[in-house]
Amino acid sequence: MGSYIIRRTIQAIPILFGVAIVSFAIVQLSPGSPIDRFRGANVKPETLANLARLYGLDQPIPQQFVSWITTFLQVWRREAWGFSLSDGRPVRDVIFSRMPATLLLGGVALALTIVVAVPIGILAAVKQYSWADKIITTFATVGYSIPSFLLGIYLLYLGGVVLHAFPLFGMRSLVGGGSPLDIAHHMVLPVLSLAIQQIAGWSRYVRAKMLEVLNQDYVRTAKAKGLSSNRVTYKHALRNALIPVITLFGLTLPGLLSGAVITETIFSWPGLGQLGVIAVAQRDYPLVLAFVMLGGFGVVAGNLLADVLYGVADPRIKY
């Protein structure tokens, strides 16, 4: 197991390197230069040339890439990820300051998803073709087809404007906010808009896998030797039916790390997703690059975690 993790981590390095190259290339190819904002009638060309030399923009592009990536990897230094072009703060600090809000939102949504999706997926499979199954499958199909940003808008309208039950934006009340209860109150709608689509997707996978498992020989054998159907379903079948949940968990993890871009923007949630959108809009290149790298790291880490968890859940898998 240990050697497997090490091997996979080493395999991940070229992928992350590729992510770095692609994101660096997009920024390089984009029109304009970081020193454009200093241009003006009263600015001498020598001053601009000095600025370009200061920022290393006069170096050849491969050299710029190398100096960027080697600095970027020194995560323990505050200035490693550069400074935000909008307010001059170290990018690393900006990102870390936004992370708790994102982790809170994503974590609660993920927990809600697991708690709801797994039981209803199992219920739909065990009672296949019953009315409960039909309701769950219909919900899953429709829920999965509503784009998450549309769901966010409609939830905001329903919960915030029509029912007047929930705040329209932010994480804390402007006056006297910040208590856990206040934050929870602000969190209801964004969590729902993230979780509903996930629940819909996950429950479909759990149902399909559970149906597949329930038709397998070993389940029939377990029934034939006289075990109660509850024991067969929840002890024998469930364990194998949960394997897609591991995959989905791995796929959800990067979103947890880099934030739900659209949902956070709709609800003005002060997390990484919203920060990413602002950074792109302001062409805050250091921040954008750090954001893409974080997203790529999340995907690679999620895949690795899922693969390791497979081995824990399924003893047939050997590394």
Add this chain to the structure above:
Amino acid sequence: MVSQADSTALEIERRRREEAEAESEEIDRTPVRSYWQLVRRRFLGHRLAVFGAIALVVLALYGIVVPIVTGDAWTLTHLFLPDAPPQLFDKDGNFTFAILGYNETGQDLFARLGKATQTSLEIGLAAVLIIVTIGIFIGSIAGYVGGWLDNVMMRFVDVMLSLPALFVILMITAFFGGGNVWVVILAIGITGWTTAARLVRAEFLSLREVDYVQAARALGASPRRIIIRHMLPPALAPIVVAATLGIADSVVVESALSFLGFGLGSQEASLGTMLENAQNYFFSGPLKVVYPGVVLILIVLSASFLGDGLRDALDPRQRIETK
């Protein structure tokens, strides 16, 4: 002389042969159907898929016919009709199509929604065309050539899959775009081809070793001919399914982009631009947000039903007919 026992044995044998003949006749009576007849039967037996196909045709017609009939009504502003309720006749008594009312600048919502449906479907189709083209190109080369080239290409696919796709699309449209339709289409296209490439590659890897492909190679057919004439047609089914689902995905991404303010300019009409600034309309006219949303959900639902139905119908291994 034939003994009693022998005649009984002969009798049994005769009967058995008759039964076997009757049985084989019975088999012969079931009509032989071609692949496409089976596909049609299986597809028509899939009620949701038929619904999806019909709904998509209706939506496409809405997007084609309404802009033709209403002309430039989608962009004309009426100074005295901001957020006006539906009205079928203007002040001169001429018939208008404004059965959904007007938006905050006095534009006819019915005409605007038609134009938006047209724009969004066009973007979806164009993006899918790019996705399928790149996917087939990369996937077929990787699957056909194999070896180190396959390895390099698949690692590149891994890199593409590791990028936060929506965020990269945001970057491309924000840095290069300025509200240009083609930048939006290209951004969706060049980030979305990985699934198609993987599908094509998987099909090609298994087809490469099949006898008839080996035979074609032995006859001296060029790789180009083998790929295009012999390997692509049987690999087409999963591509068609992926493309169907890809249209819905691309339409959603475009809407999300425009909603965030990175897609088309707000003077253009797409489902996303109609949803843009949705929060501002919560108090003035929420229906403005509902109409484009409903069209968007319908497109996604119908495309996913259609895709599921096509997947089942096009699968040649699925010979059992659904009633």
